[in-house]
Amino acid sequence: MKKMMQAIEVPAPGAPFELVSRPVPEPATDEVLLRVEACGICHGDALAMEGTYPGLTYPVIPGHEVIGTLVEMGSLASFTWRPGQRVGVGWHGGHCGQCAPCRRGDFWHCDHVQTTGLTRNGGYAEYLVAPANVLVEIPEGIPSREGAPLLCAGNTVYAALKKSGAKGGDLVGIIGLGGLGHLAVQIAKNLGFRTIALTRGREKAALAKRLGAHHVIDTGGESAASELKSLGGARFMLCTAPNSRLIAELLPGLDRGGKMTVVSFSRGMIEIPHALLLGEAITLEGTAGGRMEEALRFCEMEGILPMVEEFPLSEAPEAFRRMMEARVHFRAVLTMGGDHE
Numbered sequence: 001m002k003k004m005m006q007a008i009e010v011p012a013p014g015a016p017f018e019l020v021s022r023p024v025p026e027p028a029t030d031e032v033l034l035r036v037e038a039c040g041i042c043h044g045d046a047l048a049m050e051g052t053y054p055g056l057t058y059p060v061i062p063g064h065e066v067i068g069t070l071v072e073m074g075s076l077a078s079f080t081w082r083p084g085q086r087v088g089v090g091w092h093g094g095h096c097g098q099c100a101p102c103r104r105g106d107f108w109h110c111d112h113v114q115t116t117g118l119t120r121n122g123g124y125a126e127y128l129v130a131p132a133n134v135l136v137e138i139p140e141g142i143p144s145r146e147g148a149p150l151l152c153a154g155n156t157v158y159a160a161l162k163k164s165g166a167k168g169g170d171l172v173g174i175i176g177l178g179g180l181g182h183l184a185v186q187i188a189k190n191l192g193f194r195t196i197a198l199t200r201g202r203e204k205a206a207l208a209k210r211l212g213a214h215h216v217i218d219t220g221g222e223s224a225a226s227e228l229k230s231l232g233g234a235r236f237m238l239c240t241a242p243n244s245r246l247i248a249e250l251l252p253g254l255d256r257g258g259k260m261t262v263v264s265f266s267r268g269m270i271e272i273p274h275a276l277l278l279g280e281a282i283t284l285e286g287t288a289g290g291r292m293e294e295a296l297r298f299c300e301m302e303g304i305l306p307m308v309e310e311f312p313l314s315e316a317p318e319a320f321r322r323m324m325e326a327r328v329h330f331r332a333v334l335t336m337g338g339d340h341e
Contacts, residue, residue, distance in 0.1 A: 007125035008316040009059040013051025017124075017317040020059075025121070025129040026072075032081055032132050033072040034089075037144040039123030040065030040308075041316070041323050041332040042152050043242075043265060044091070048118055055119040063334075064091045064116040065151045066123030066130075067144040077132035086144065087135040090151040090292055093120045094131040124316055126336050136292045139300040146305040149179070149331040151292055153306065154299055157184040157238060159290025160261045161191055164236040168192035173234040175219070175250060176241030177204045179323075179331045180263060183306050184238050185211045190302040196234065198224060198250065219246060228253030236260070244268030251276060251284065259283040306331045313337075 002023040009018050027033045045062040047053040066089040073081055081087070093114035095102050101109035114120045114131075121128065138147055157180055166172050172193035174184045181199070188195040189212030196215045197208035205216040217227050228234050233255030239247055242264040248271050251260060259282065276282060299305065307330040311319040319332045 005126040006313060007061050007121075008313060009061055010048045011059045013056075013058070014049065016049075017320065018059075019314055019316075022125075024127045027074045027077065027129050029074040030076045030132055031074050031129050032070055032077045032087075032135065033127060033129050034066075034068035034087060035071050036066060036068040036123050036126055036128050036336050037086075038067050038148040038336070039063040039334045040148040040152065041311075041319050041328075041334065042149075043324070044152070045117060045122075045320065046324065053115070053118045055115075057119075060118065061121035061123075061125050062117040063123030063125070064089070064093075064118075065148045065153070065333075066090075066116070066128060067138055067148045067151070068123075068128060071127075074132070080132055081135065086138045088138050088147070088151045088292065088296070089116055089123065089128065089130045089134060090136075090155065091116055091289065092134050093117075094134055097133070124313065124334060126313070136296065139296055141300040142296060142305070145310060145333055145335055146308055147296070148333050149183075149306045149308065150296060150299055152289070153180050153331060154183050154187075154304075155292045155295040156180065156263050156287070156289045157240065158187050158295040158298060160184075160238050160263055160287050161187055161193075161236075162290065162294075163287065164238070164261065165259060166191075166193055166236040169194055170235040171196060171228075171232055171255070173198050173217075173228060173237040173250070173253065174213075175237060175239040175246065176243075176264070177208055178240065178326065179306070179328070180240035182207075182211060182330050183304065184240055185213050186302070186304045187298070188238075189213070190298075190304065193236075196228065196231070198237075219250070225250050225253035234258055238263065240264050242266040244270045247284075248272060251282060252280075254280065254282045257281045259285065262286045263288070308333045310335050
């Protein structure tokens with residue numbers, strides 16, 4: 001008789017989450033089976049419900065911020081991993097390893113790339129099968145519950161800040177102080193940047209200072225960009241808020257030759273005057289992540305962890321709804337209880 005597990009599925013495009021019982025999957029020769037300990041809930045999980053991501057088939061189990069313990073390895077995977085190791089799985093769900101993009105390390109342009117929680121089942125479940133070559137080992141100093149969001153949210157903002165071109169002492173602005181922004185402020189401060197938190201209202205000012213911000217600017221008024229300029233202009237700004245209008249309003253707060261990177265998703269259009277691009281030589285770009293191992297080691301070393309709100313697997317629909325409505329205390333995380341039998 002097959003061992004069973006509980007999981008949250010999206011049965012069809014546009015359909016609500018369903019709590020189901022499914023057989024525990026078996027790993028192929030190059031895969032591993034891990035018992036999930038924690039899985040973060042991310043805005044990217046909405047793609048599973050929308051059905052707009054290429055290559056989606058249904059039903060699908062969402063979740064791409066996964067930490068768990070290895071319980072079974074395929075014959076090839078056992079050369080690299082051993083039972084009992086705590087590992088993480090992020091967006092990257094597998095690649096062929098043979099094509100030209102793979103040979104140069106550009107896995108996301110592999111014709112056979114897989115995406116955890118979308119084109120292959122993710123971590124809203126008690127067990128998960130994943131290719132051995134996408135795993136990262138979780139440092140001892142990072143607990144599973146708080147560590148799960150670092151596999152996407154933390155990795156994304158860390159990579160953007162590392163690639164910003166800013167140097168120690170440079171003025172760096174973090175736009176938004178939510179699930180991504182509260183991590184970005186901590187990371188920016190510990191990278192040695194003169195960190196500005198840009199958030200609507202003054203309610204989060206004290207929190208921003210506790211997280212390491214040197215200055216806090218209220219984006220609810222009309223002078224946020226001018227305030228940035230009065231401080232010398234930002235060498236770099238990281239936008240974690242899904243607000244296209246705010247992006248356009250704050251771009252003039254960049255120093256000449258400065259850059260803004262957007263890591264939040266918005267369906268709105270960004271209007272930028274040509275004179276700003278040409279006259280100030282600014283850059284606007286997007287990014288989606290970097291090397292998880294490096295981000296995890298940095299966060300462990302600096303004691304950086306997200307603030308999380310914990311939910312059992314059965315409450316995933318409510319947790320997801322609250323996350324989408326921005327009513328979660330920074331990051332929502334599913335934790336798996338019981339004995340997994």
